[in-house]
Structures are given as C-alpha cells and as structure tokens.
Amino acid sequence: MLPRAAERVGLFTESVIREMTRLASLYGAINLAQGFPNFDPPRVLIEAAVEALRSGYNQYSITWGAPNLRRALAEKLSWYNGVEVDPEKHITVTCGATEAMMATLLSVVNPGDEVIVFEPFYENYGPDALLSGATLRHVPLHLEEPECPFDPDELRAAFNKRTRAIIINTPHNPSGKVFSREELEFIASLCQEHNVIAITDEVYEHILYNGRKHVSLASLPGMAERTVIVNSVSKTYSVTGWRVGWAVTRNEGIADGIRRAHDFLTVGAPAPLQEAAAMALRMPRSYYDELARMYQRKRDLMLEILQRAGFRSILPYGAYYIMADFTEISSEDDVAFSHFLTKEYGVATVPGSSFYRDPSMGRRYVRFAFPKKEETLEEVRQRLDRLAG
Numbered sequence: 001m002l003p004r005a006a007e008r009v010g011l012f013t014e015s016v017i018r019e020m021t022r023l024a025s026l027y028g029a030i031n032l033a034q035g036f037p038n039f040d041p042p043r044v045l046i047e048a049a050v051e052a053l054r055s056g057y058n059q060y061s062i063t064w065g066a067p068n069l070r071r072a073l074a075e076k077l078s079w080y081n082g083v084e085v086d087p088e089k090h091i092t093v094t095c096g097a098t099e100a101m102m103a104t105l106l107s108v109v110n111p112g113d114e115v116i117v118f119e120p121f122y123e124n125y126g127p128d129a130l131l132s133g134a135t136l137r138h139v140p141l142h143l144e145e146p147e148c149p150f151d152p153d154e155l156r157a158a159f160n161k162r163t164r165a166i167i168i169n170t171p172h173n174p175s176g177k178v179f180s181r182e183e184l185e186f187i188a189s190l191c192q193e194h195n196v197i198a199i200t201d202e203v204y205e206h207i208l209y210n211g212r213k214h215v216s217l218a219s220l221p222g223m224a225e226r227t228v229i230v231n232s233v234s235k236t237y238s239v240t241g242w243r244v245g246w247a248v249t250r251n252e253g254i255a256d257g258i259r260r261a262h263d264f265l266t267v268g269a270p271a272p273l274q275e276a277a278a279m280a281l282r283m284p285r286s287y288y289d290e291l292a293r294m295y296q297r298k299r300d301l302m303l304e305i306l307q308r309a310g311f312r313s314i315l316p317y318g319a320y321y322i323m324a325d326f327t328e329i330s331s332e333d334d335v336a337f338s339h340f341l342t343k344e345y346g347v348a349t350v351p352g353s354s355f356y357r358d359p360s361m362g363r364r365y366v367r368f369a370f371p372k373k374e375e376t377l378e379e380v381r382q383r384l385d386r387l388a389g
C-alpha cells in the first residue's frame with residue numbers, strides 16, 4: 001500500500017476553470033474559460049521588466065514587498081481608491097491576489113469561524129476557506145434581476161456570533177455586478193455592528209462599463225481599519241502570469257499577521273516584476289480610461305455574438321465575464337453543455353455550477369471570458385453562429 005495524500009487536499013477538487021483550459025487545448029478550442037488576456041501588456045511594462053532583470057533585481061526583495069512598489073501602491077490607493085495607507089506598515093506584496101486572499105484568511109480566521117461570501121462566487125474562495133479552517137456562509141446574488149442585487153434581509157441573517165469575515169468581490173466574477181455605494185454602506189454597517197472584517201477582492205476595479213464607478217469599501221467612514229483590500233496587477237495591466245498582487249489594511253494587527261503568513265508561504269513575489277509593477281501603477285490616468293473603453297467594445301461584441309447564438313446573457317457592468325443562460329439552446333446540464341461546446345464547436349467556457357455550492361443552481365449557465373483579441377472574438381462568432389442553425 002502506498003502513502004496517501006492528506007485529507008485536507010481531498011476536501012476540494014481540481015480547479016474547474018483550469019480543467020477547462022486543458023480541455024480547450026486538447027480539442028484546439030478557443031479558450032473563453034480561464035479569464036486572461038490573449039494580447040500583450042503595454043510595451044513599456046515589458047521594457048520595464050527587462051530593464052529590472054538587467055539592473056540587478058534578481059534576488060529576493062524585502063519579504064513584504066519592494067519599497068518602490070509599496071510607495072507606488074500607496075500613491076494609487078490614495079488617488080483611485082480614496083484610501084490612505086502607510087507603505088511601511090500596511091501593505092504586503094504577494095504572489096498574485098490568489099496568495100493575498102490565502103494569506104489574509106490565514107491571518108484573520110480561526111478554525112470554526114464563518115466567512116460570508118456572495119454566491120455565485122469565484123471558485124478559489126472555497127478551497128481558501130477550507131485551508132484556513134473557515135466555514136463559508138453563502139448569500140445569493142439574484143442573477144435573474146437587473147444588476148444582480150442581494151436581499152438585505154438575507155445578508156443580515158447570515159451574520160451571527162461566529163461570523164469573522166465577509167468577502168466582497170467588486171466588480172464581481174462571474175456575474176459582472178458592480179456593488180453600489182449604497183450596497184457597500186449597508187455591508188459596512190453590518191460589519192461594524194457585528195465586528196466583522198471585510199475582505200475586498202478588487203482585481204477588476206478598472207474594468208467598468210456604462211459609466212459605473214468603483215467604490216472601495218475601505219474608503220467608507222470607519223472601514224479602513226476593518227477592511228483588507230486584495231488586488232493585483234494581473235487584470236489591470238494584462239499580466240496574469242507575473243503573479244504580483246497585494247493585501248492592504250490599516251488594521252496593523254492583521255497587516256502584521258498577513259506579513260507573517262506570506263513570509264512562510266512564499267517569502268516574496270518575483271523581485272524584477274515588482275519593479276515593473278511599480279512602473280505600471282504609475283501609468284498615466286488616461287491608461288485606465290482606455291482600458292475600460294477597450295473592454296466595453298469587447299463586452300458589446302460578445303453580448304451581440306451570444307444573443308445571435310441564442311444565449312440569454314446577464315449584463316455585466318464590470319469585470320470581463322458573461323454568465324449566459326443556454327436553456328433555449330440545449331436542455332443538457334452546464335457541464336455536459338460546456339464540454340459539448342468545447343468539443344463540437346471549439347469554444348471553451350466554464351460550467352456555471354463551479355460558481356455555486358449547490359451545482360443545480362448553476363445548471364442553466366456557462367461563463368464566457370472575453371479578454372481576447374477582436375479577431376479571436378470574431379472567430380468565436382463564426383463558430384457560435386452554427387449553433388443558431
């Protein structure tokens with residue numbers, strides 16, 4: 001008999017998103033499953049990364065992040081997010097938002113604590129919770145209604161004595177919801193009433209449509225000390241492979257805990273790419289307007305393609321995904337349908353069930369990621385046109 005893996009890793013399965021990426025390459029399908037751009041970042045960022053490699057940034061940087069990057073982060077958090085932080089104390093640079101979320105949960109959750117998450121949710125939060133000993137408590141976003149609202153009473157009912165934290169992902173993956181200031185104020189009041197920590201995953205903060213504005217929960221009165229901001233360069237600068245992210249909080253006890261967890265998880269994020277990331281964060285403000293415009297064109301194109309093919313899309317106001325109801329095209333379940341689309345039509349998506357605890361709730365949906373070149377999306381159009389007959 002051979003030694004077996006620990007029970008801990010048996011509690012969750014392989015990532016469905018990454019599994020669909022593998023399936024896409026197996027069948028030569030266009031990968032609209034995993035959300036990453038198939039185009040390059042701005043040229044200046046590539047040059048900055050090369051320059052950093054040539055200039056001696058090849059050993060560990062300070063565990064909690066290169067000073068230059070932490071300064072750039074504090075500047076940007078001030079002008080864009082309305083949050084004032086001390087780069088010496090409040091910021092930890094991590095290997096992507098993925099590590100930032102894990103290090104944050106490790107630093108705030110005791111085994112048995114509950115963490116509230118809106119559902120559907122990005123699949124990483126499930127294993128993150130399990131690894132940190134948290135129990136997730138789910139609050140539905142109502143996808144069938146415009147702007148995917150939550151019910152305030154349902155949210156209030158989710159808070160109890162064991163609640164330790166709430167994860168808020170805005171703009172939201174996979175629904176594209178952008179939480180309004182009023183919604184965030186309501187969440188803030190519950191956090192204060194129940195002494196709960198908010199963890200905000202803001203990786204899509206610049207990808208906004210129809211004039212929507214991003215609000216950081218930490219900028220609301222009284223919230224900077226009870227919020228941890230999680231973010232990264234991946235989506236904003238089209239560099240998902242760089243693995244540079246951060247966790248930021250003005251709560252110094254928690255900030256210190258995050259630094260300790262991070263130190264022993266990964267020691268540090270890639271040093272040369274931290275230098276290039278500092279340059280990214282100092283891009284002119286017009287860069288962000290152009291990014292949002294570019295994604296609005298892609299969103300509109302993708303909505304049109306999906307409508308022609310017979311899908312019913314949930315209109316996203318942010319992020320770069322579309323949850324699409326396919327019940328008018330097929331009566332199969334989401335997993336069968338997404339495998340069918342990948343194999344027979346050469347377009348890979350993520351089955352909706354992977355964003356729900358109860359698979360039946362995602363049965364009608366597949367998620368399309370559209371951070372792709374226009375020519376790629378045009379090719380998707382050709383392939384999906386066949387669906388409509």
Ligand code: GLN
Pocket residue numbers: 017018033034035036122173369
């Ligand atoms: N956040 C991206 C998505 O939802 C990438 C997921 C991943 O592979 N880390 O597709």
